[in-house]
Amino acid sequence: MLEEILVTARKRSENIQETPVAITAFSGDALRAQGILTAQDLAKSVPSLQINDSTAPQIFIRGIGQRAGLARFDPSVSVYLDGIFIPRPDGQLLDTIDIESVQVLRGPQGTLFGKNNTGGALVFSLVKPGGEGNDYVEGALGSYSEQRFRAGFDIPITDKLNSRLAISSQRRDGFLHDISGVENQSLDRLSFIFQTDWMLSDSVSIDSLAYFGKIRERYPSYHCKIVNDDALFVNGLGILWAGDTDPSNPHAYKDNCNANSRDALKDLNTNQGDSQRQKKAQDVMLLASTLNWQISEDYNLKAILGYRDATKIGPQTQADEGGPKSYFRGMVLGDNEQESLTAELQLNGSTFDGGVDFTTGLFVQSEFKSETFLTSNELIGAEAVPFIALAAGQSGVDVSALNGLLDALSVPGGTLPVVAGALPVSTLQDFEIEGETYAIFSQATWHITDNLEFTFGGRYTEEVRRSDLFTQTANLEEISSVISAANPRFVPVLPSLGAFAYLGSWAEDPIQIANDILRNAYPGEIGAPLNPAVKDELDSVFREFTPMTSLAWVIPEQWLFDSPVNSMMMYGTWSNGFKSGFQEPFGVDGLIEVAPERLENREIGLKIDAFDNSLRLNIALYSMIFENMQLITVSVDSANTLVVSSQNAGESMIEGGELELLWLPTENLMFSFNYSNNNYRFIEFDDFDLAELALKGQKVPVDRSDEDFAVSPEVTAAFGAQYTFITQNSVFTPRLDVSYKSEVYMGLDDASWDVAKRDPGSIYAKATTLVDARFSWFMPDRDLTISAYIKNLTDKRYDIGAVATASSLGTYVQVLGEPRMFGIEARQTF
Structure with missing residues (x-):
């Protein structure tokens, strides 16, 4: 059972x-x-x-x-x-x-x-201190030189004070080889957990926790695929990149992406170049203490205090266009701090002779976060006529007023090459966020009868946010001076745009020459001289009340007499959720406010135990209305510069169902199965055409409500089977797990959905079935377990992350999940 x-x-x-x-x-x-x-x-x-x-x-x-x-x-x-x-x-x-x-x-x-x-x-x-049989030592060896060690020990101090120490270390080489010579998707983690359990009296205890963690590993590199030739960075703006030597046939940008495509490389190989910073380095400390006071048989008071301090260590690449050349990069620099202090007071109890159970309390949190983020683009080029037309269209200037400049750039047979910092060469933003959260909550369950209960409750939350943003942009006039001084053939024509006419031909690759000069002059990560910082600040207060009600009915036992069902509960729930709004940088416009999310959920459920409690079946059906979903999109600021930002989708709906089944047909055999089907639908999702914004500065509305939700599969399923063989001195347990996820849409912008409709397989992570196998040998007389395992038994290639930006970058970057991994582990308990 x-x-x-x-x-x-x-x-x-x-x-x-x-x-x-x-x-x-x-x-x-x-x-x-x-x-x-x-x-x-x-x-x-x-x-x-x-x-x-x-x-x-x-x-x-x-x-x-x-x-x-x-x-x-x-x-x-x-x-x-x-x-x-x-x-x-x-x-x-x-x-x-x-x-x-x-x-x-x-x-x-x-x-x-x-x-x-x-x-x-x-x-x-x-695991709490003072338990029986909780001491253990565990070690494992596996694929890609994986080494894992874990141990946990109780350390009695006095009759009233127990403590426990747990240690974990895991290392593994990366399985993604980048042509630059590094191995990505590695593991290198070390952590310690120390707990104490102090019984001050029969009714009062204090549980404390100290956690320290260190990560020094490399996260995945990825592959690149061009999905839209009309994207702004491909052909949409008519711009040229380093490597383009024929303006009538630009190809460098596409070649750069294709050099890192899966079709061009060996299996489990990538080509992101020397400028990638796939470093994942972080130190984390968590200190916490919980006071439990059993006031009486019916009332318990709990006070929880937690402090967390984490440092994310840069530089870490967060985004690029997907190729080995550093045409576009977004990365976190320096030491980025995260500090939070939380306090919660809970009173739990029972009143009216046990007829009502309740929980009520207060919650307070103070949090500070800092982040230094760099976005950079290389100098680009264009023929003079399209470049002047682009610059004029973005700024609203009549092109005919620039005829004199066009005449100055004209040469027999055309115009001189133009190289410019038309895309932001470097933008460095120091972002500091402070916030406080205050909440009061209460929830009670009224046991109307032995079988019928009604639960109701609510929470009032107030979120205060203060953000300071310090922005430094590239000094284009100084860039003009540095490049023209290094090579007099670069003649400044629009210093405010860092634009030069090159007294030579496209065949000489003037864009590469100019970028090399700039890189040699400013060899660091920032790669350009910066203007003085401009400060922007914004304060916001978000308030929300999130109520809930639930009605649950346990079918009376006498109704189930002589049936295979041992117990059955039916419930219906109406609940609400709230995610705070926030502030974020929006190019030259400084900080903007993104509205909070709100979610209303209606759910019915069924929970059954049957066949002498050997089978368990749980089902949930729900319909959710989502307001102001916070989505990441690509837009332009008031200077018509491309920025990655957030916006709120007006309204959306999620309808679905979940099933979980666990069955023991015999003492030795166990089956598990779960399934979910979620239907996602935008009801209102308005955006603006990115090309019209970037090229003309005009806001042309676009209805995006027909798009699929990104990142989440509609269907998931999993099946597990385990059999236990018992001999006189051993227990052998083979186990098989199969998991399935349907295809997942990975688009970020409107054009990605257009591409997906034309070619359904282009911007979807494919449906994936993964098989894991495990065999354990337990020796009871020694309290020793030895296990062998294989993950991803069929060596399936699948995506664990991807993003398509078909409107702007025109690329689809994909992150591979783990290939087949195998190993052996041993666990000794005491």
Whole structure:
């Protein structure tokens, strides 16, 4: 029979089958049985869960998540460790280190868990000091020189004070070889967790936690594919790039992307060039303490205090156009700080002779984030006539007024080559964000009868944000002076644009010559002289009330008499979620405000245990209305410069269903199956045509409501089978897991959807089926387990991340997931 699983989705311990929440829970033993080492692995076994991890984790539940990992963006799925809110889940706290259990709550959790839970929440609980049989040492060796070591030990101090130390180290070479000579997608992680459990009295205890983590690894490099020849950076602006020596046949930009295409390279090889910075370096510290006071038999008070300090160490490449040359780069520089302090007070209890259970409390958070971000473009070129027409069209100047300049640039048979900093050569932004969150919440469950309960609650949240932005742009006049001084054949014609006429021919590649001069003069990451910093600041306050109600009915046992069903619960829920708004840089316009997200969820569910509790079936059906979804798009600022920014999609709808099945047909055999189907639909999503904005400065509306949701698959499924062979001295357990995800749309802008409609396979990550196998040998007399495993048994090539920007860059960059990995591990318990 299946064991009872206790969860804390409603801030109190309850049987999962009697909790009216769509939730998947794993014990530490279940995680090890499946070989789950990170939260990313959970996505193979949890319906509607999608996790991509490259520069930072991208966690999506039911199609709701955050696509970028920059400091300005809050997650849409929150992470908690022992009740402590982790505002930035980009450290290795998502590794399953010394974990007692993991709970994945699906759907908005806006009442008890607060803001940034529109998608749901991941709740991790650590093994506590003082338990029986919790000491262990674990080691593993695997593919690509993987070495993994983990250990956890209880350290008794006094009868009232226990402590526990857990250590984890994991290293693995990268499996993506870049032609520049580096191995990307490597692992190098070290962490320590120290806990104490202090019983001050029979009713008061303090649990404390100290976590230290260090990451020094390389995240994935990627491949490139041209998907739109009419994109602005390809042919849309009529510009030339370094390597173009014939203006009638520009090809350098496309050649650069194609040099890093999968078709041009050997398997598991990339070609991103020497300018890539695929470094993932981060230090994380978390300190926390929880006071538990059992006031009486019916009332418990809990006070939680958490402090987190993290440093993301640059330079880290965040974006480029996908080729080996540094035509366009976006990267994080320096040491970027993340600091947060959270405090929560919870009163849990039961009143009216046990007729009402309740949770009420206060939550406060203070957070500081800093980020230094650099965007850079190389100098570009154009024939004089189209260049002047482009510059005039963007600024609204009559082209006929520039005839004199055109005459000066004319030579027999045409015009002189023009090289310019028409795209931002370098823009350095120091971004500092401070914020406070205040919330009051309460939720109560009224047990109307022994079988019928009504839950209601609400949370009021106030979010205060203050942002300071310091922007430095390239000094184009100084660039003009440096280049013309180094090579007198470059004659400044529009110093404010860093534009030169070249007294020579295109065959000499003047664009490359000018970029080489600039690179030699300014060899650092920034690559250009900068103007003095311009400061912009913006304060915002966001307020929201997120109520919920739920009605749950447990079918009376007498109704189920003589049926195969042992227990059945039906529930209906109406809940709301809220994700705070934020401020972000918008080119020369400084800071802009992005509105908060709001989500309303209607859900019905069914939870069944049957056949002498050997089969468990849980089903959830839901319909969600999403307002002001925060999406990343490409736009232009008031100077008609391309900027990657956020905007709100007016309204969208998500309708879907999830199924989870667990079956023990015999004592030794176990099957698991889960399935989700989510139908995503924009109801209102208005944008502006990027080409018209960039070329003419005109806002031409575009309706994008027919697009698919990005990043999340519509269908996910997983099947697991495990059989246990028991002999006199050993237990052998082979296990097979198969996971499936349907194709995923990866477009970022309007043109990407147009391309996808013409060629459905071009901007979708293909549907993927992955097979994992594991064989464990447990020796009870020695408390020793030896396991062999293979992940991605069929060596499938699949994407774990990708983005298509067909309007601007014209490229589709794709990130490969892990190839076949195998290894052996041993775990000794004490």
